Amino acid sequence: MAAVEQFDVYELEKQVENYLRSHNAEKISELLDGAQLNDIISLIERTSLKRGAVIFRLLPPERAGLVFDALDPYHQAAMVHALGSDGVGSFFEDLGAEDRAMLIDELPPEVAARLMRELDESDQEYTNVVLGYERGTVGRAMSPEIAEIYMDMTAREVCDLLRAQHEDLETLYTLPVIDRARYVQGIVKMRDLFLAADDVKMSELVVDSPTVSVNDDAEETARWFLPLSLLAVPVVDSNDKLVGIFTFDEAQDIVESEDTEDSARQGGSEALKTPYLATPLITLVKSRIVWLLVLAVSASLTVQVLDVFEGKLEKAVVLSLFIPLLTGTGGNTGNQAATTVTRALALGDVHKSDILKVMWREVRVGLMLGAVLGFLGFLAAWVFFGIEIGIIIGTTLLSVCTMSATVGGAMPIVAKTVGADPAVFSNPFISTFCDATGLVIYFLIATSVLGL
Amino acid sequence: MAAVEQFDVYELEKQVENYLRSHNAEKISELLDGAQLNDIISLIERTSLKRGAVIFRLLPPERAGLVFDALDPYHQAAMVHALGSDGVGSFFEDLGAEDRAMLIDELPPEVAARLMRELDESDQEYTNVVLGYERGTVGRAMSPEIAEIYMDMTAREVCDLLRAQHEDLETLYTLPVIDRARYVQGIVKMRDLFLAADDVKMSELVVDSPTVSVNDDAEETARWFLPLSLLAVPVVDSNDKLVGIFTFDEAQDIVESEDTEDSARQGGSEALKTPYLATPLITLVKSRIVWLLVLAVSASLTVQVLDVFEGKLEKAVVLSLFIPLLTGTGGNTGNQAATTVTRALALGDVHKSDILKVMWREVRVGLMLGAVLGFLGFLAAWVFFGIEIGIIIGTTLLSVCTMSATVGGAMPIVAKTVGADPAVFSNPFISTFCDATGLVIYFLIATSVLGL
Numbered sequence: 001m002a003a004v005e006q007f008d009v010y011e012l013e014k015q016v017e018n019y020l021r022s023h024n025a026e027k028i029s030e031l032l033d034g035a036q037l038n039d040i041i042s043l044i045e046r047t048s049l050k051r052g053a054v055i056f057r058l059l060p061p062e063r064a065g066l067v068f069d070a071l072d073p074y075h076q077a078a079m080v081h082a083l084g085s086d087g088v089g090s091f092f093e094d095l096g097a098e099d100r101a102m103l104i105d106e107l108p109p110e111v112a113a114r115l116m117r118e119l120d121e122s123d124q125e126y127t128n129v130v131l132g133y134e135r136g137t138v139g140r141a142m143s144p145e146i147a148e149i150y151m152d153m154t155a156r157e158v159c160d161l162l163r164a165q166h167e168d169l170e171t172l173y174t175l176p177v178i179d180r181a182r183y184v185q186g187i188v189k190m191r192d193l194f195l196a197a198d199d200v201k202m203s204e205l206v207v208d209s210p211t212v213s214v215n216d217d218a219e220e221t222a223r224w225f226l227p228l229s230l231l232a233v234p235v236v237d238s239n240d241k242l243v244g245i246f247t248f249d250e251a252q253d254i255v256e257s258e259d260t261e262d263s264a265r266q267g268g269s270e271a272l273k274t275p276y277l278a279t280p281l282i283t284l285v286k287s288r289i290v291w292l293l294v295l296a297v298s299a300s301l302t303v304q305v306l307d308v309f310e311g312k313l314e315k316a317v318v319l320s321l322f323i324p325l326l327t328g329t330g331g332n333t334g335n336q337a338a339t340t341v342t343r344a345l346a347l348g349d350v351h352k353s354d355i356l357k358v359m360w361r362e363v364r365v366g367l368m369l370g371a372v373l374g375f376l377g378f379l380a381a382w383v384f385f386g387i388e389i390g391i392i393i394g395t396t397l398l399s400v401c402t403m404s405a406t407v408g409g410a411m412p413i414v415a416k417t418v419g420a421d422p423a424v425f426s427n428p429f430i431s432t433f434c435d436a437t438g439l440v441i442y443f444l445i446a447t448s449v450l451g452l
Numbered sequence: 453m454a455a456v457e458q459f460d461v462y463e464l465e466k467q468v469e470n471y472l473r474s475h476n477a478e479k480i481s482e483l484l485d486g487a488q489l490n491d492i493i494s495l496i497e498r499t500s501l502k503r504g505a506v507i508f509r510l511l512p513p514e515r516a517g518l519v520f521d522a523l524d525p526y527h528q529a530a531m532v533h534a535l536g537s538d539g540v541g542s543f544f545e546d547l548g549a550e551d552r553a554m555l556i557d558e559l560p561p562e563v564a565a566r567l568m569r570e571l572d573e574s575d576q577e578y579t580n581v582v583l584g585y586e587r588g589t590v591g592r593a594m595s596p597e598i599a600e601i602y603m604d605m606t607a608r609e610v611c612d613l614l615r616a617q618h619e620d621l622e623t624l625y626t627l628p629v630i631d632r633a634r635y636v637q638g639i640v641k642m643r644d645l646f647l648a649a650d651d652v653k654m655s656e657l658v659v660d661s662p663t664v665s666v667n668d669d670a671e672e673t674a675r676w677f678l679p680l681s682l683l684a685v686p687v688v689d690s691n692d693k694l695v696g697i698f699t700f701d702e703a704q705d706i707v708e709s710e711d712t713e714d715s716a717r718q719g720g721s722e723a724l725k726t727p728y729l730a731t732p733l734i735t736l737v738k739s740r741i742v743w744l745l746v747l748a749v750s751a752s753l754t755v756q757v758l759d760v761f762e763g764k765l766e767k768a769v770v771l772s773l774f775i776p777l778l779t780g781t782g783g784n785t786g787n788q789a790a791t792t793v794t795r796a797l798a799l800g801d802v803h804k805s806d807i808l809k810v811m812w813r814e815v816r817v818g819l820m821l822g823a824v825l826g827f828l829g830f831l832a833a834w835v836f837f838g839i840e841i842g843i844i845i846g847t848t849l850l851s852v853c854t855m856s857a858t859v860g861g862a863m864p865i866v867a868k869t870v871g872a873d874p875a876v877f878s879n880p881f882i883s884t885f886c887d888a889t890g891l892v893i894y895f896l897i898a899t900s901v902l903g904l
Contacts, residue, residue, distance in 0.1 A: 191625070229522075231683070252678055263791055267790065277813075310773065320769070322755060325748070328751045340716065343712060361733060365740070373744060
């Protein structure tokens with residue numbers, strides 16, 4: 001029961017790997033017996049699915065249940081696949097309704113149906129409540145397992161109720177209080193209940209709480225909810241009646257998996273479902289190749305633009321020297337704006353209706369950035385390549401920066417408005433767009449200055 | 453006490469803004485009186501510092517304290533600045549020790565010293581404990597305000613202790629249990645204490661808990677801690693003795709502010725301390741211009757590379773048509789690898805010592821991506837520009853993809869190893885690097901194929 005160091009998992013991993021290689025199941029069981037649950041969970045999530053299943057099978061049954069509960073649905077599904085639905089029935093039973101719903105999404109329908117049939121009636125009912133809401137909504141991520149606590153109950157009565165029901169409840173820390181029509185009156189914190197005298201009424205302990213609706217977007221709600229440092233928030237249906245509770249750890253899971261997806265998409269690839277080192281090479285290639293192809297095909301636009309101006313390029317080959325500098329700077333300016341606005345959208349600092357405000361800000365920021373870079377570019381190009389090239393480079397930088405900042409700032413909002421992921425329209429697409437447009441601007445300016 | 457909708461803050465904002473414009477302080481007070489605390493907090497954090505201070509001053513004193521507590525240190529400092537240290541003394545007193553330490557970091561030393569002098573002795577002591585640890589460590593973010601709970605205490609005794617001390621304690625939900633030498637034996641969850649009979653000993657309720665050390669990196673610890681869905685974790689000093697507790701909401705704050713910083717840096721700018729729409733234009737320009745200049749100067753490397761090959765370009769101007777396509781594809785491939793590895797590092801899926809594994813994976817992934825793109829590029833260029841150009845484009849794509857994926861995958865790990873922020877070395881720098889190196893490869897291949 002001694003305290004453990006937090007990064008022991010790397011040590012554990014190395015040892016388990018060694019024993020796996022020498023097929024020494026006994027030693028692995030021994031290691032797993034002594035290890036912290038959290039370390040076993042990261043061990044399984046960091047390794048390949050096959051190895052994860054081997055490790056899971058070597059766990060003593062009581063630990064296996066706790067580990068199964070803590071795994072993400074993708075890994076849970078892999079365990080069901082490896083152990084068969086008979087082997088995991090009891091673990092499935094012990095999951096919360098919302099976790100069961102998420103696992104069902106990952107399972108083949110016939111396996112899910114078999115597992116569901118084995119549940120007792122109330123568990124089936126709870127699970128069906130959650131499954132009844134659309135994916136990606138709060139209803140799908142909430143827990144319907146809540147106690148019925150009314151304003152006129154005393155602390156003593158609530159304690160007795162909780163003692164009787166605690167095994168079925170999602171959380172005891174945040175207790176929604178309702179009136180007889182199930183309208184939420186606020187919440188009682190366990191802390192206050194714990195400190196209260198036996199005869200204190202809930203109406204004296206209740207505090208205001210925001211509520212969320214089953215139909216709210218789960219990701220938006222999670223991002224709004226986490227910074228509030230609340231443990232849970234009551235969930236109401238479309239008639240404003242209490243139906244469940246949404247907890248900080250659900251919010252946490254949602255934000256983490258969305259962040260992984262966003263980060264992958266900003267880099268122009270699909271998110272991985274397994275840890276990087278455990279992912280087969282071919283899966284890595286697949287997660288990237290489609291985006292690369294799409295981007296390369298869009299980039300072939302730049303070949304066409306340059307093809308149009310090939311005649312001018314032949315007369316002044318010096319113009320081609322600046323192509324990567326100009327497209328690069330445009331891309332960078334666009335990305336700066338896009339990343340800032342994407343983040344502001346995620347944090348709720350910017351709203352869809354703010355698009356004109358954002359564009360007007362970015363036009364001016366782009367002009368200022370372009371003025372500085374353009375002036376320096378003008379000086380440098382003048383010194384090395386003469387005044388005409390200086391003027392061309394300076395003016396192009398000014399125009400490209402202004403355009404890129406504006407487009408970069410507007411893109412994530414446009415994406416969100418049409419229902420696409422703002423992260424998708426960020427970095428790679430903006431770069432490609434700025435490349436092509438920037439080149440057109442460049443050659444138009446060059447043509448008029450040089451009189452080609 | 454009725455439930456409120458979650459996005460009411462936009463409505464509130466509009467109304468407050470209208471009344472601010474008409475200088476109708478009375479109406480604003482009225483609005484603030486009826487609003488949810490959480491909405492008032494986001495209202496202040498989303499608006500300009502000046503307006504935020506006006507709103508804060510219009511709050512009734514008891515609400516002002518709660519709002520002050522929930523603001524981030526940057527905004528707290530702004531309120532101190534606006535109200536003077538006399539006006540906020542009592543709010544300062546009510547903060548937790550770790551929040552007080554964070555606010556002190558943002559204040560001018562003489563203001564901080566004055567506020568500190570007004571605290572009572574035990575608060576001064578707690579604050580000094582936290583201030584004694586280096587910035588960015590767990591010690592700086594933990595709360596030293598914990599109860600002394602021993603293994604042989606009964607539930608009754610612990611309840612009495614908590615009733616007496618609860619106002620000074622950071623959390624009641626996770627209670628570290630120690631032996632007489634202050635070594636952590638595990639934790640008792642309030643839930644279990646609440647359900648336990650009066651004479652149950654802590655040794656029966658205690659469960660294993662990981663611990664963290666005061667000297668651990670706060671960001672790493674927060675990222676490791678959040679996915680565990682724990683409410684708090686005991687903090688020990690270098691002798692392994694209990695000194696404080698690290699809670700999920702501290703972890704939450706740390707990860708959010710680090711994510712904002714990382715996301716800004718991946719886009720090539722500095723993070724903003726105020727919400728996007730509340731940030732003055734000149735601050736936006738400043739947060740971006742340095743990076744743009746550094747990147748533009750590095751990008752001038754591409755001008756030099758092309759200058760070296762200008763003679764060849766003159767002989768075959770067609771080569772210049774593919775420059776943006778090739779550099780773009782290289783940049784995209786590098787960014788995919790870099791984003792994936794940066795995220796894997798943040799999640800703990802990849803460790804610094806994995807660098808060779810990562811590079812070997814990326815060489816092969818890059819080769820596969822390059823083979824596909826190169827083959828398609830070869831076909832397309834062959835059809836439109838002839839077999840020689842086809843061979844050049846195909847071979848260049850193959851080489852550039854392999855190099856970019858390898859460099860992109862290695863960069864974040866190298867950055868982390870030398871103590872830099874992995875996000876900094878991501879997208880923009882990799883693009884620039886891949887641009888210059890890719891061009892050299894391109895012209896070397898072109899020269900040998902065309903015999904220039």
